[in-house]
Amino acid sequence: MNKYMAEVFGTFWLVLGGCGSAVLAAGFPDIGIGLLGVSLAFGLTVLTMAFAIGHISGCHLNPAVTVGLWAGGRFDTKDVIPYIIAQVIGGVIAGGVLYVIATGQAGFDVVGSGFASNGYGEHSPGQYSMVAALVTEVVMTMMFLIVIMGATDKRAPQGFAPIAIGLCLTLIHLISIPVTNTSVNPARSTGVAVFVGDWAVSQLWLFWV
Template sequence: MMHAFGNTPTLYEEKQMKKYFAEFFGTFWLVFGGCGSAVLAAAYPELGIGFAGVALAFGLTVLTMAYAVGHISGGHFNPAVSVGLFIGGRFNGKDLLPYIVSQVIGAIAAAGVLYLIASGKTGFDAVASGFASNGFGEHSPNGYDMMAALLIEFVLTAFFLIIIMGSTDKLAPAGFAPIAIGLGLTLIHLISIPVTNTSVNPARSTGVALFQGGWAIEQLWLFWLAPIAGAAVGAAIYRFVLANDDK
């Protein structure tokens, strides 16, 4: 592996690039698996997975990739998680922007592949179907307003960070964190799919919104603001209220 100017990258640089690739592939899998289950399966009732199946699919993507690449990058796959772990003192700020960029690119790539697959069915329309995008008001699955969307995305992301930080604590049982995190994300989706179609992840929201191309982009701000704010609060709660200072 060579740089453009012929310099061989250092071992540190190679490790950093592996982290960014791990975040790319992990976020790709989350969006492709979670949103793919919604677009390709849940949209057709006769196939029977329903919204509970979509919730489980999102949880399984995080669980499987946390085991697969979590030891490389920490397994964030979500800009809100990266920000939260930084606030919680678990993540180096110098990696924050590269992680977020890697996650967003991974989400867009996954949404692009999903769009190509979905377009193979006659009559598919990403704009009309919503393409698994997150929304509020008339674009909420059950018609919830903007304040309800803000509140649920904030609260659920805060608790997601508490789950993540608690299950990865040095005092927590070793090796079980991906299970707790994956099941936590499943529960989050079971609660909030009817409200916002569930984001708690700005990258996930961005990837599909770009292909929906209309209202999803207009409402995207909420699915960056609420999850990141919730993650920051949840991480601060764990760090300053719940964490054991004697460990």
């Protein structure tokens, strides 16, 4: 598996595992998954993939991470665009698989359910404004990158980076799901938005800026 395919596969798992838990399992509160469960699911996808493909591609799974590492001088310029393309492809494939599964339930409404898409205003879980959503995403993405840069620094304790990064993503979701449904990852947002269309696509810009 080369590094680009690793990014496709890893981002596929992030979107399928994280958004899948939100779309499928969170619809059954009796089994105990809610905001905490969805947050853990996203963190666990990163944790598991860090061990599975970290040695192949670095396990970015996120255009924001790729650009952040490049800006910090820790990633080759020639790989930035191919990584982002691979991540978006992985996210969209996962969105497609999730769409096939979810629509297998009688009466499932992709647009009405939101399909784990990110949004603001009336499409924010807590009805938060565009400004609140933008501030949340910028700050949460910044904190995520700080943790990644610190945890993967050669001076950091070795072997613990996947745990720190996975737990950081879990915490970010616990904070920001009510605001935007939590993106901090344009590939994750795109992967499900293209199957919702409508408002999800029209608001997608905020999660790419």
